[in-house]
Each structure stands twice: as C-alpha cells, then as structure tokens.
Amino acid sequence: MEKKRGRPPIDSEAVNLRLPRDLIESIDKRRRDEPDLPTRPEMIRRALVEWLEITNQES
Numbered sequence: 001m002e003k004k005r006g007r008p009p010i011d012s013e014a015v016n017l018r019l020p021r022d023l024i025e026s027i028d029k030r031r032r033d034e035p036d037l038p039t040r041p042e043m044i045r046r047a048l049v050e051w052l053e054i055t056n057q058e059s
Contacts, residue, residue, distance in 0.1 A: 028040070
C-alpha cells in the first residue's frame with residue numbers, strides 16, 4: 001500500500017491573521033525562551049490555551 005502524502009486529517013481549522021511587527025517580535029522573543037523552540041503558530045496556540053485557562057477560571 002502506498003503512503004499518503006501531506007498532513008494527517010485532524011479536527012482543526014486554519015485561521016489567518018495579520019499581527020503588528022512588534023507583536024511578532026515579542027512572540028519570537030518569548031518562544032526562544034521555551035526549551036523546545038516552538039514555531040510561531042505553536043507559540044500562539046500555547047498562549048491562547050494559557051489565556052483561556054486563566055480567563056475561564058475567573059468566570
């Protein structure tokens with residue numbers, strides 16, 4: 001059987017957004033502090049998850 005190419009299907013949706021350069025620079029600086037050097041998208045995911053955990057506790 002031939003291997004399929006591309007990403008495996010996952011339950012997700014692409015979100016495209018523009019960010020100010022200073023925010024991108026801050027994200028890049030912060031992600032360099034992580035031991036595994038996440039990609040920008042991964043760092044944004046982590047920040048969103050952390051923000052949601054914090055804000056959901058206050059509700």
